[in-house]
Structures are given as C-alpha cells and as structure tokens.
Amino acid sequence: MLSKINSFALVGLEGMPVEVETDINKGMVSYDLVGLPDAAVKESKERVRSAIKNSLLKFPVNKITVNLAPADVRKEGSYYDLPLALSILVASGQLDAQPDFVFLGELALDGALRPVAGILPLLISAKDKGFKKFIVPAGNKNEASYIEGIEVYALQSLREAYDFLSGVSDIQPVPARSYSAGKLKRSYDCDMSLVKGQKIAKRALEIAVAGGHNILLSGPPGTGKTMLARCIPTIMPDMTFEEALEVTKIHSVAGELSDDGIVFLRPFRTPHHTATTVSLCGGGTCKIRAGEISKAHKGVLFLDELPEYQRSALESLRQPLEDRVITVTRSGGAVTFPADFMLCASMNPCPCGNYGSSAKECTCTPAQIQKYRSKISGPLLDRIDLHVEVDGVGYEHLSSDAAEETSAEVKARVERARAIQRERFSDCGITVNANMGERQIKEFCRLSAESQNVLKSAFERLHLSARARSRIIKVARTIADLDFSESILPSHVLEAVSYRSADFK
Amino acid sequence: MTYTQEEINLIVLSDIAELTYKARRALLSDLSSASPDFEKCKNFLIKTLSDGVYNKVKASFYDAEYRREVLRLIEENGVKCVTYFSDFYPESLKNTDSPPIVLYCKGDVSLLKSDCFAVVGSRRTLPKALAECKKISGELSEKFTVVSGIAEGADSAALEGALGCGGKVISVLANGLGKVYPAINYNLQQRIAEKGLLISEYPYGYPPKPYYFPERNRIIAGLSRGVLVVSAGIKSGALITAEYAFEYDREVFAFPYSSGVTSGAGCNKLIKTNAHLTENILDIFAEFGLDFNVCDEPLEKAELEFLDALQASDGGFLYDVAQKLGKRVFDILPVASALEIKGLIVKCGGNRYSMVNR
Numbered sequence: 001m002l003s004k005i006n007s008f009a010l011v012g013l014e015g016m017p018v019e020v021e022t023d024i025n026k027g028m029v030s031y032d033l034v035g036l037p038d039a040a041v042k043e044s045k046e047r048v049r050s051a052i053k054n055s056l057l058k059f060p061v062n063k064i065t066v067n068l069a070p071a072d073v074r075k076e077g078s079y080y081d082l083p084l085a086l087s088i089l090v091a092s093g094q095l096d097a098q099p100d101f102v103f104l105g106e107l108a109l110d111g112a113l114r115p116v117a118g119i120l121p122l123l124i125s126a127k128d129k130g131f132k133k134f135i136v137p138a139g140n141k142n143e144a145s146y147i148e149g150i151e152v153y154a155l156q157s158l159r160e161a162y163d164f165l166s167g168v169s170d171i172q173p174v175p176a177r178s179y180s181a182g183k184l185k186r187s188y189d190c191d192m193s194l195v196k197g198q199k200i201a202k203r204a205l206e207i208a209v210a211g212g213h214n215i216l217l218s219g220p221p222g223t224g225k226t227m228l229a230r231c232i233p234t235i236m237p238d239m240t241f242e243e244a245l246e247v248t249k250i251h252s253v254a255g256e257l258s259d260d261g262i263v264f265l266r267p268f269r270t271p272h273h274t275a276t277t278v279s280l281c282g283g284g285t286c287k288i289r290a291g292e293i294s295k296a297h298k299g300v301l302f303l304d305e306l307p308e309y310q311r312s313a314l315e316s317l318r319q320p321l322e323d324r325v326i327t328v329t330r331s332g333g334a335v336t337f338p339a340d341f342m343l344c345a346s347m348n349p350c351p352c353g354n355y356g357s358s359a360k361e362c363t364c365t366p367a368q369i370q371k372y373r374s375k376i377s378g379p380l381l382d383r384i385d386l387h388v389e390v391d392g393v394g395y396e397h398l399s400s401d402a403a404e405e406t407s408a409e410v411k412a413r414v415e416r417a418r419a420i421q422r423e424r425f426s427d428c429g430i431t432v433n434a435n436m437g438e439r440q441i442k443e444f445c446r447l448s449a450e451s452q453n454v455l456k457s458a459f460e461r462l463h464l465s466a467r468a469r470s471r472i473i474k475v476a477r478t479i480a481d482l483d484f485s486e487s488i489l490p491s492h493v494l495e496a497v498s499y500r501s502a503d504f505k
Numbered sequence: 506m507t508y509t510q511e512e513i514n515l516i517v518l519s520d521i522a523e524l525t526y527k528a529r530r531a532l533l534s535d536l537s538s539a540s541p542d543f544e545k546c547k548n549f550l551i552k553t554l555s556d557g558v559y560n561k562v563k564a565s566f567y568d569a570e571y572r573r574e575v576l577r578l579i580e581e582n583g584v585k586c587v588t589y590f591s592d593f594y595p596e597s598l599k600n601t602d603s604p605p606i607v608l609y610c611k612g613d614v615s616l617l618k619s620d621c622f623a624v625v626g627s628r629r630t631l632p633k634a635l636a637e638c639k640k641i642s643g644e645l646s647e648k649f650t651v652v653s654g655i656a657e658g659a660d661s662a663a664l665e666g667a668l669g670c671g672g673k674v675i676s677v678l679a680n681g682l683g684k685v686y687p688a689i690n691y692n693l694q695q696r697i698a699e700k701g702l703l704i705s706e707y708p709y710g711y712p713p714k715p716y717y718f719p720e721r722n723r724i725i726a727g728l729s730r731g732v733l734v735v736s737a738g739i740k741s742g743a744l745i746t747a748e749y750a751f752e753y754d755r756e757v758f759a760f761p762y763s764s765g766v767t768s769g770a771g772c773n774k775l776i777k778t779n780a781h782l783t784e785n786i787l788d789i790f791a792e793f794g795l796d797f798n799v800c801d802e803p804l805e806k807a808e809l810e811f812l813d814a815l816q817a818s819d820g821g822f823l824y825d826v827a828q829k830l831g832k833r834v835f836d837i838l839p840v841a842s843a844l845e846i847k848g849l850i851v852k853c854g855g856n857r858y859s860m861v862n863r
Contacts, residue, residue, distance in 0.1 A: 199824050199834035200856050219855060349854050356854020358820045361767055365628040366657040367689050391822060392855020454843075461846045494839035497846075 003090035006102045006131065007083040008122045009075055012288060012335030013249050015125030019069045020083040022091040027063035033084075035068030038076045038286065047107050048085045055111035055159040060092040074332070076287050078106035079116050082135070085158055086165070095165055102126050103161075105137040111158040115139025117255035120248050120262075123147050135161055142261025143252060145177045146245070179241040179262065186264040188234045190227065192407040197391060201228050204388040204499055206410050209235050210417035211478030212432030214321070214343040214383060216306070219390030220357035225346040228390065229302045232344055233266040234407035236299075237415050243298050246338060250290050250297055267299030269341075273308040277316045282328045288335040291328075293320055296341035306345040307375040314380055317343070321383045343384065347376075356392040378467065385434060385471045386499045417481040433478045438470070445473045447488055454490045458497045472496045506585045511539035513572065515588040519607040520575045520708045523562050528553060529606055536604070539590055541566065584682055584709055585610045593617055601727040601753050605706040608724075609682050612702035616673055621728045622649035622789075623750075625743045626659020626735030629768045633859035634760055635659065636851040638735040639666035640861060644786040645733075646672020648795055652729050654679065654721065655690055655697075659735040659743070664693060664701075674701035675728065679721040681711030722746040731756035731792070733783060737771025744771045751779060756792055758783040785862050802847055811840045812860065815850065821857040 003022045008015040033045050045066075052059045066084060068075045082105035089095040104122060106114040119140040126134065127150050134152045136144055141154035151173040155161050163169040192202060201217060208215040209232060217225045239247065247263045257263070271280060271292040278284075282291035293301055303309060320326040324340040349355035350369040355362040364372075381387075421432055428440055436444065447455065455472065458464060464472075473488075476496040480488045508516065518529055518541055531549055532541035543550075543563050550559045565571050579586060587593045587608040595617045598604045608617070624642050626634070639662045642651050646667035652675045654660040660676075667674045676697050678686075682705055685691045697703050706724060707717065722742060726732055726749035734757065737743035750757050757780040762769025776782050783789060790797045804812075814829040815821060823841060827834040841858060844850045850858045 197824060199827070200838070203835040203838075223855075356857060358822075358855070358857070362854075363629065363767075367628075367687055370689065389854060389856050391824060392857060393820075393822065454846075458842070458846050461848060491839040494842040495835060498838045498842045 001091050001093060003087050003097060005083045005087040005090065005098065007080055007104060008102060008126055009073065009079070010077065010118045010122060010253060011073075011333070013121050013253060013290075013337065015122040015129075016073065017126070017129060018073075018075065018080070020080060020087045021067045021069060022084075022087040023065045023067075024060050024088075024091045025063045025065075029061055029063065031064045031066075033066045033068075035066075035071045036074045037068060037080075038074060040078050041068070041075045041080055044078060044081045044084055044107075047081055047109060048088065050109040051081070051107040051111040051158050052085055052088065054109060055157065055162065057089060057094060057159075057162060058092065060088065062092075064088065064091075074286055077116065077118075078114075079104045079122075081105060081107035082113065082137075082158065082161065086161065089162065095162065098165060100131075101133045101135055101165075102131045103135050104140075105135070105155075107158060113137035113139075113155055113157055113161075117257075118253040119143050120147070120245070120252040120257075123150065123152070124245070124249070135164075140261075141174050142177075142259060143248070143257060144261070145174045146179060146241075146248075146262050148176055177261075179244060179264075182260065182262070183238065183244075183264050186260075188265060188407075190230045191234055192231050192410055193404040195224060195227055195231060196404065197393065198224055198228060199391075201388055201390045202405075202410075204386050205232060206235065206414060207475060207478050207482065207499075208232075208344075208386050209342070210414045210482055211385075211421070211474065212342065212434040213385035213475060213478065214434070215345070215386040215388060216381075216384045217344070217346045217388055217390055218349045219346075220355070220360075220392050221348060221353050223357075223390045223392060225390055226302075226304060229300070229304075229344045229346060230268060231407060232300045232302075232342065233268050235410040235414055236266050236342075237411065237418060239264070239266060239298060247298050250294050250337065254290055254295060256295070267296050268302060269296040269299065270302045270304060273303070273305050275309065275313055277310070277313045280313050281316050281320070281326055282335075282337055283330065285330065286332050288328050288330055288332065290337045291326070293317065293326060293339040293341055294337040297338045298340060299342070301341045301343050303343070303345040306347040307372060311375070311377070315377060318379055318383065345384065348372075349389070356389060358392050378465075382467050382471070385475050388499050413482060416484075417478065420481045420484075433474050433481070436474055436477075441470055441473055445477045445488060447473070447493070448490075451476075451488055451490045451493050454493050455497075458493075462497070462500075464497075464500060468500055472500065475499060508576075508586065508588075509590075511590055512586070512588045513576065514539050514541065515590065515607055516579070516586050517566060517572050517575050521562055521565055522708075523554060523558050525553070526603065526606075530603075533606070536589055536606075578709055579609070582683060582709055583611065585614055587614060587617060587704075595621075595728060597621070597729070598724065598727045601723065601749075603723060604727070605724060607706070609705045609707070609709060610702060611682050611698045611704075612700075613673070614702065616650050616675055616702045617704075617728075619650045619673065620648070620730060621652045621675060623652040623725045623729035623732040623746065624659070624663035624735060625653055625722075625725060625732065625746045626663070627737050627741050627743055627768050627771075628656050628658035629738070630659045630662070630736040631766070631768060631859075632851050632853045633861065634736050634768070635662045636848070636859075636861045637760065638662045639669070640848065641733070641783075641786050641789075642666035643670035643672065644797065645789065646670050646674070647797075648790070648793075649730070650675055650701075652677065652725055654718075654725065654742075655686075655694060656742075657687055657689060661690055661693055663735070664697060668696060668700060676701065676703050677721055677724045677728070678703060678705040678707075678713075679717040680713035681705055681707040681709050683710045684712055686713045718742055719745050723749045726750040726753055726755060729755060731758060731789065733758040733760075733789065734772055734775055734780070735760055736762075736768045737775070738767055739770045739774065741771045744775070747775055747780065756781065758789055758792075760784075804847075804849075807837075807840050808844055808847075808849075811837060811844060812849065815858060815860055821853065821859055823856045823858065826858075 651667035
C-alpha cells in the first residue's frame, strides 16, 4: 500500500514542500530510505522504528520503501521523523490518509516529540502555499502561536498524534497570541541612565540611531565603550510585528530562539574579533547558515576592538552595509539573508591605548598611530558616519550626583526624528538619513551660504578627507531633524564636524 | 650645474664610502686645499683603513671612469652639489668645527645663504605643542628660512607650518637624497624639493643609519642663527641639536612644559641651563630685534567665554568646560569646532582640548 504525507524542508529562510511517500509491499523484509537524505535523515529510519514500536503501534514486517520528494533536493535535519513514522502507519493501514496536515518534528526512541529549529519560517512558507493545519512538537508551541490564520497542534508524542488523527482524542489548536501584549513585558538589561557622564558619546549615539548612521567609538580602555554600545538597542524604536517576525525567522533557523517563541527585543550581537568572514556573513557547504550580520538584522552588530578583526572579514561587511541584504553563494545554491543592521564599532585610539587618557601618557609615535588606524580601510570608514571619542576618564572618576536621562526619554526624541525622516523620504524608498544617495543629499540637504562657508573652512583648516564631506552633511541633516529645524544651520554643520575624530588626510 | 676641477675632487672624495669624515679632512689638509694629498696622509690612512683599502681608495680617486660615473649619477638625478669651496656654501656652516665637505642639494640652493632658524622636536609631541610648533614656524618663516629634519611629529609640523604660510624651508636629511625616511613623509619631501631645499651630507641613494642622525643634527644647528626646541624627551635628538647650537654659539629657545610630561623634560632641562623660555613668536623675534604684528581674528562672545572656561578647566575635558559655562555639552560642540577651525584650540583625544598660545 502507498501513502503520502506532507512535510517541509528549509532552504535558507524559506520552506519548500516535501512529500514523504511510503510504499509497503510483499517481498524480502527490508526498509529503505531514498530521496537524497543526509546523515541525520538516514538515521531517522532507526528512530522511527523504535518510536513506532514503543508507542504500542505496529512496525510492518515487509518490504518498505520511503521516498522524500522532490528527490533532487538534499534533505537535512530531523524534521522528517514524525512525517516518516506517520507515513509508515498510513501505508500499513493503521491510520487514514492525512492530506490536509503538514507534519514536522523529531522523534525520541520512546515516541516523544522533540522540538526542531526553524519552525516559524516553515510555517509561514507553508501558510503562503495554502496549508492550514499543522502538527508540530509541543516544544515549538510558543513560536507557532504568533502566526494568524492557521491551526497548529502542538503534541507531546507520536502516540498523541496517532490518537488525535484517528479521532480517539480531541485536542485544541494552539491559541493565537498577540505580539504587542508580550512586547510590553520585555525590557533590556541596560539603560542610558546607568551610564554616567560620557555626554558627547551619548549624544552621538542618539544622532546615530535617529538617522540610522553607523558609529565608531574610540577611547582608552576602561572608559565604557562597550557599556555605551549595549545601550543602543534601548533607544531604538520598538520593532513592529513584521520586523519581529523577520528577526525571529533568522533566529529560529539558527536554533537560538528563547522560550518566548518570538524575538521582542532588538538583537545585539557581539562576534569576537577572531570571527571569520563566513561566521560574519553566513555560509556552509550544504546547508547555508546565516552569519552574525543576519542575526543582527534590525538590531546592532557590535564589533569591539575593530582593528583586531581580520581585514578580509571587515571588508566583507561593505556590501551588506550598502545593500542591507547578503546573498551567500555556495556550490549547493545561493541563499539571500536579510542584514539590515546598525554597525557599532569600538577601538582604542592608538596601539598603547592611552592617547587622550587623563591618567596615562601615550607612548606611541604618529606613525604607529597612523599604522594602527589604517588597519581599517577607507571604504569601510566611509560607511561609518560618526567617529566619536569617548571621554578619556576612568569610570570611577565620574561624579554620579546628576540624574542621567533614561533611554525612554532619548527614544522619544529618536522616534520624533524618525517620523520627520519617514515623511521626507515618503517617495524615495528609504527611511533614514544615512541611506541618502548623492541625489537625495542634493535635494534635501541644501546648505545656506553661511553653512557652506563653515564647511569649506572646516575642510581647509582641519584637513578633512574629501570622503568626509557627504558624511558630515548627512549627520548635519540628522542633527537638524533632532532640532526640528527645516534647514541645516551652521551650528549643525559644526557639531557634525566634531564627530570626525577618525578622519585623516 | 657645472663644477670646477677642485669641486669635482671634493665630490669624488665624498663619494668614496670607505673614507671617514676625519680621513677626508686629513686628505684635504684640514680643508685648506682642494686636491687630496695621498702621500702625506698615507700613514694615517693605512692605520685607520688598511693597506689594501688605502690602495683601492687611491685608485678609485684617480680612476677617470669612476669620476665620470659619480658625476653622471648626480647629474641624472638632478642633484646639485655645493662643496666647501663653492660660492653657495653658507658662511654659518664654515664657522663650525666640522663643516660637511659636500652638501648634496635638491631645490633652491640660494636658500643656503639666507637667514635660517631651526625648529626641531621629538616624534612624540603633544597635540598642543604640535599645533603651536606649526603656528610659530609659519610666523618664523616671515623673517627666516625654517630649518628642520624630516621626522614625523614636531619636525614635519614645523616644515608643514612654514610651507603652509608660503615660507621657505630647508630639510636636512640623515640619508642620501633619493631615499625617503620616514616613508610616510614622501609627499612632504616632494613638496620641499619643489618649494624649498632638501640637503644631505651623504651621497645620493645612501640609506639612513642610526649614527647619521646626530651627525646630521650638527648641520641643522650650524646652518641656523637660532634653534627652537619644541619638545624633547630627556634623551632626544633635539637635545643633541641644541647642544651643537650652544657649542656654535647660537641662540637656543625652548617651549616650557609642566613637570611630569615625558616629551617636555628635555625642554625644561634646556631652559634650566641656557635656553630662552619661549611662549610665542615675540619671545624669539625680540631676541633678534625683529618686530611682529599680531593680527587676531575677531572672536564671538561665545567663543571668548569658551576659551576662558577652557583655561580654567583642569584636564581640558569638554564636559568640564560645559559645566563651567552651565550649558549642555552638545551646545558647546559647535563652538569648539569653530575655535578648532580658527586654530585657537586643538583636540588632544578623549574629548579634551588644549589652548594654542597666541
């Protein structure tokens, strides 16, 4: 007898329908699995046999052939345990055909269902393809509950699935949950009010987030660069449900989802400086996995000690910083991952680290400092609009009497500035100042004669590089937006000029 | 450039690498004659060199092929040689106890005869001193040709400052022409060759050696009427230049530093002995009986207030200045940038600023 069961395979962040076909025939007793299974899928044969037996069901003693169609796509992961088991049960006449359902899940030897990674993108793809009913492991319940318009049954075991499908027991689908209600309960660990002093760096962070600019913090060790960076997500506008779903998809596939089932807070990723190009951008031989930049999608990618990273790894960030997506191409195919992140980098000002410190004297020569800073290429610096120094004061020296602004207050200002930008760029296809091209800079950043003069003399006297020009104008535009100013005033330009500490001739 | 037979003798002699300065001087009968007397110095040379080398040196000197090759090399690379017996050779150098025999030059040779003033300092110079060095060199260049080495830090700042004001400069190299050390100053060296003068005691293409630097410093001091030491550690090349200047009876000037600043300890030591404490250009010009018109750019009220607050603040931190003015930090950022553009304050890293002496 022949059976067909629906399941899904994951290709990048998209689901692809897979049919699990089983044929049981008379003949020499055998049990074959075909359809390009990888090692984990091949092994599922044994798990399925034990699970069926231990669920007090009958494993047929005949010639069994299982096929995973389409047969030319490599099948990976442990999603197919449950569909395989059910397919055998249907083929051996123990269960009726189940054409409406999509099954996903890994089986334990005792028949229990184990959660699998990537349920959310699979369900979303399956929903788009017209499937309405799903059976998934109970451990994936939370993740599945945020998708509207489908019936998801989260089950504990194969036996439970068998009873449910054969009508013995009645199980209710997972109740839908609302994103906005859950969001209110979550909060970040850090807050702007916890960072004492560092007024300039805080202001720069506010500008960076308001205009979607990337930022480079430089300062002596122990001055709170990392702490400042951790505050960035707290002043970013809350994620919309669509954004949260996008982020959750990536984290779900990576198997890094928390119990919440959805990502409420903007991600903050800190890859170590030994990170390779592949770990940052994504890759893999057969299954292409998302890299850190995609896991930082809609959040912050924080690169601590920027000059210590491999040059090739840093250069690989240039294209995704521009395009906001990354296409990873391997022999197994090409996958496009979203990578719309804000880059925050930190570095010491010089090799000895004490340049600008009030406590210790810097012992580096200009050539050493130049060499250290030139480890970061010009094209990468071009994509970082703000270069900010943090105050060279030890954290313990900062007086803590004054009340500091909370992240919520800063966030309110950021959201106002973002609203202005959305209105301005309503028909340009961009949302923030940082993404302005030359054409938009011409159109929206007209400088008065006075501002022009200020900019010109800044270039002449401070020896700014030519590539700094459009960066300064973009940042000045954001400062004007935070100021609710229609035009860019000389003071806005001057403030923007002060955020260029890493610019050299 | 054409050379007399006497000059060619000096150029060829200077090109023979085996000879030391002392040996060349002895050969030229203590710089009184332009034709080397090998016989008279034979014993001295064999003692310092060796039999074989002495013969080789002597052979080279009279070898017509070798002489042509030496001249061809300097001709091809546009090097002008100013020998001890040349009209261009500066009197100030002749008055020292060890004048170079040949100066290999690139650029405007007439500058050798102009009034020179040396500005030297350490590679590790504080941003504030660097800015002041640049400024004072520009002002000096109105009356003097500014002389310096070409190391990064204070030396390059002095040359940049003078060139920026359209002044004349001489850079004395510790390597032969045709080499750039440090390589980072390639562009600066090109500009000096065009607008000023590059000189070296060493033949074309000689790479720098550690002991060339102190040797070179005697030329910097010898050329100049005065030497300003912008910054110097307790053991520093700039101090060697100052020592030579004292020896040659030239005026020595130095920036004062507060105690505990490593890059200023040498300057303070000089001031304690004989150097003039120098805060601005007037201190130098007064010594030479020159006058200088100070023309200040007009400043706005906010800028003047900022400068006052910066002077009163301890570490020069921007947040401290803001606190003193009772303003938010980012409200005074534009003022700081404007003052920086006007060259009145300078960034010292870590959001600190220093005043530049006016």
